[in-house]
Amino acid sequence: MKKVSNSIIQQLQIVFSFSILLLFFSLLASYYSTQKLINNSELVNHTNKVLIEAEAIMSHMKDAETGQRGFLITSDPQFLKPYEGAYEKTTDSYNSLVELDLRQPRAAEKPP
Structure with a gap:
């Protein structure tokens, strides 16, 4: 067997060191990207909760309006049940x- 020269060993060490360094930077970039994804997912979840509550308010207001309209048309107190519970x-x-808005005010400040 031939002896491997020192220059080849040094070159392999440089290439190996560069590869390790590249893997380390890739690890850091992946970690940063994952953290950003998690933060963005939390903001999306928060926004969905806000939208659900806003839709619930609109639904309750429609129920109250429907109950009021039914009572005004028929004078039947049974139609006031949705109206009374809607408030x-x-x-x-x-x-x-x-409460959702106070828990995460940065969601309102941060543009998409």
């Missing part, structure tokens, strides 16, 4: 919406 439900949904 409490709307208030609860509004308070949940305000």
